[in-house]
Amino acid sequence: MKWLLRLLLLIVLLIVVLLGWLFFGGSHRPTPPAMSKVTAATLQDPALIARGEYLATLGDCAGCHTAQGGARFAGGRSLATPFGNIPVPNITPDRETGLGDWSFEDFWQALHAGKGRHGELLYPAFSYTSYTKVTHDDALAMFAYLQSLPPVHQPAPALALNFPYSVRKSLTAWRALYFREGEYKPDPAQSPQWNRGAYLVQGLGHCNECHAARDSLGGTPGDLHLTGGQIPMQNWYAPDLSTQQNGGLQGWSAQDIVDLLKTGQSAKGVAFGPMADVVASSTQHMSDDDLQAVATYLQSLPPRTPLVEEPQLFNAKAIVQQGEKIYTQHCADCHGKDGSGIAGVYPPLNGNSSVTEPTGLNATRMVLLGGFAPVTAANPRPYSMPPFAQQLSDSEVSAVVSYMRRSWTNNASVVRPEDVSKYRHTPID
Incomplete structure (x- = not known):
C-alpha cells in the first residue's frame, strides 16, 4: 500500500x-x-x-x-x-x-x-x-x-x-x-512606516515561514498569511499574529509587540521556544524605527474567523476542576490566582497567546519541560520556567493546562491526556 x-x-x-x-x-x-x-x-x-x-x-x-x-x-x-x-x-x-x-x-x-x-x-x-x-x-x-x-x-x-x-x-x-518570484512593491495607499513593516515581515523577517500552516507537500497556500501553524519537526505552535478580533494576539498594543521583540517579554507574554532564539539573535538588535514599523504592520492584519470547537466526548468540566487544584498548588504563587503574573518577572497566563493557541501544544510542553526566555540586552537575567514532567502525570498536566486555557478571559479547548503523552515523548528543539 x-x-x-x-x-x-x-x-x-x-x-x-x-x-x-x-x-x-x-x-x-x-x-x-x-x-x-x-x-x-x-x-x-x-x-x-x-x-x-x-x-x-x-x-x-x-x-x-x-x-x-x-x-x-x-x-x-x-x-x-x-x-x-x-x-x-x-x-x-x-x-x-x-x-x-x-x-x-x-x-x-x-x-x-x-x-x-x-x-x-x-x-x-x-x-x-x-x-x-x-x-x-x-x-x-x-x-x-x-x-x-x-x-x-x-x-x-x-x-x-x-x-x-x-x-x-x-x-x-x-x-x-x-512560489511567486518578485520584489516587495510598496502600497501607495499605506504609510511609509506600514510599508517598511510589511517589507520586513514579508521579506527578510520571513515570519510567514513559521506563522502559517503547511500542507502535506510542505507548502503554504497563498491565502494563509500569518494565521498561525505548527512548526514542522520543532513541535511548537507559532501563533496567529493578528491583534484584531479572534486573532492570536488579540488585544496586544503596538508597545506590547515592540517590547516582546526587543526584550523577549511584554505585558502580554514571554518568548519561549524557537521565538526566544529569534529574539536573542535577531529582533532585539532591530532599530526602534523598524520595531515600530513591524508593530504597525501587524496591527493592520484583519480580524479572524472564530474557531469552531469540536464537541467534547469527555467531561471537560471535571478536567478543569481538577486542574484548578493543581494550578493553585504549583502555579499560582508565580502566575497569580487570576493568571496575571508579575510584571517583568513571571508572564501572565490570562490572554497569553502561547496558552490559548489552537492546539494547546505550547502550554503543554512548557508545563512538561519548562523553558528559558531569551537573554537580551534589556533583560540580561530572565527567569526560567521549571519542568513538571517528573511531578505530574499525563492526566494532571492535561487538567492544569486545560484549566489555564479555559479560565479568566481564556476560552480555548481542553487538552486530552493522550495529547500530553504524545508531547511528553516527542523531542523538543
Missing part, C-alpha cells in the same frame, strides 16, 4: 512538473543591468558592509547557517524536515566550501529566484519564498557583509531526503504551486 501511494504521488508530481515547465519553465528573467556594475571596491565599502550586517541580522541568517558550537555562518548542520534532512550550506567566503567564488549575480539568483550558482533549484528550506521580496540594494549589502567575513572551511553534510523528494526536478512542481 505504501509503494502504491508513493507511485501515485510520483505520478501527480510528474504531471505538475510538466505543467510547471510548460507555464513557467520557458520564461527566463534577464539579469538586471545594475548587476554588471558591482565591483570589488563596491563590496569593500564599509558603510555597505555595516548595513549588510544589520540586514543579515534582521534575516537571522546565522540562526540556520551556524551549527551548535560551530563557526558563525559556516553551516555544517542539517535541517530536519518531514521529508528528510537538508544540509545547511556554508555562507562564509571560503572558496571551496562557501561563497568565495560566488558573484553577486549568483547570490541574487539564490535569494531572489531560489536557484543555485549553476541554475539548480534550491530546496525551500531556504526561505526564498520570502527572501524574493528583498530589494536589489539590500541583497547587495548583505552579500558585501558575507564576503567580508573570515573564510571558514566547512563542507556541508550530505542531502538525505526521502524519495520522491530527493528528485530535485520535482521542485518545478512545488514552485509552480507555492
Whole structure:
C-alpha cells in the first residue's frame, strides 16, 4: 500500500512538473543591468558592509547557517524536515566550501529566484519564498557583509531526503504551486512606516515561514498569511499574529509587540521556544524605527474567523476542576490566582497567546519541560520556567493546562491526556 501511494504521488508530481515547465519553465528573467556594475571596491565599502550586517541580522541568517558550537555562518548542520534532512550550506567566503567564488549575480539568483550558482533549484528550506521580496540594494549589502567575513572551511553534510523528494526536478512542481518570484512593491495607499513593516515581515523577517500552516507537500497556500501553524519537526505552535478580533494576539498594543521583540517579554507574554532564539539573535538588535514599523504592520492584519470547537466526548468540566487544584498548588504563587503574573518577572497566563493557541501544544510542553526566555540586552537575567514532567502525570498536566486555557478571559479547548503523552515523548528543539 505504501509503494502504491508513493507511485501515485510520483505520478501527480510528474504531471505538475510538466505543467510547471510548460507555464513557467520557458520564461527566463534577464539579469538586471545594475548587476554588471558591482565591483570589488563596491563590496569593500564599509558603510555597505555595516548595513549588510544589520540586514543579515534582521534575516537571522546565522540562526540556520551556524551549527551548535560551530563557526558563525559556516553551516555544517542539517535541517530536519518531514521529508528528510537538508544540509545547511556554508555562507562564509571560503572558496571551496562557501561563497568565495560566488558573484553577486549568483547570490541574487539564490535569494531572489531560489536557484543555485549553476541554475539548480534550491530546496525551500531556504526561505526564498520570502527572501524574493528583498530589494536589489539590500541583497547587495548583505552579500558585501558575507564576503567580508573570515573564510571558514566547512563542507556541508550530505542531502538525505526521502524519495520522491530527493528528485530535485520535482521542485518545478512545488514552485509552480507555492512560489511567486518578485520584489516587495510598496502600497501607495499605506504609510511609509506600514510599508517598511510589511517589507520586513514579508521579506527578510520571513515570519510567514513559521506563522502559517503547511500542507502535506510542505507548502503554504497563498491565502494563509500569518494565521498561525505548527512548526514542522520543532513541535511548537507559532501563533496567529493578528491583534484584531479572534486573532492570536488579540488585544496586544503596538508597545506590547515592540517590547516582546526587543526584550523577549511584554505585558502580554514571554518568548519561549524557537521565538526566544529569534529574539536573542535577531529582533532585539532591530532599530526602534523598524520595531515600530513591524508593530504597525501587524496591527493592520484583519480580524479572524472564530474557531469552531469540536464537541467534547469527555467531561471537560471535571478536567478543569481538577486542574484548578493543581494550578493553585504549583502555579499560582508565580502566575497569580487570576493568571496575571508579575510584571517583568513571571508572564501572565490570562490572554497569553502561547496558552490559548489552537492546539494547546505550547502550554503543554512548557508545563512538561519548562523553558528559558531569551537573554537580551534589556533583560540580561530572565527567569526560567521549571519542568513538571517528573511531578505530574499525563492526566494532571492535561487538567492544569486545560484549566489555564479555559479560565479568566481564556476560552480555548481542553487538552486530552493522550495529547500530553504524545508531547511528553516527542523531542523538543
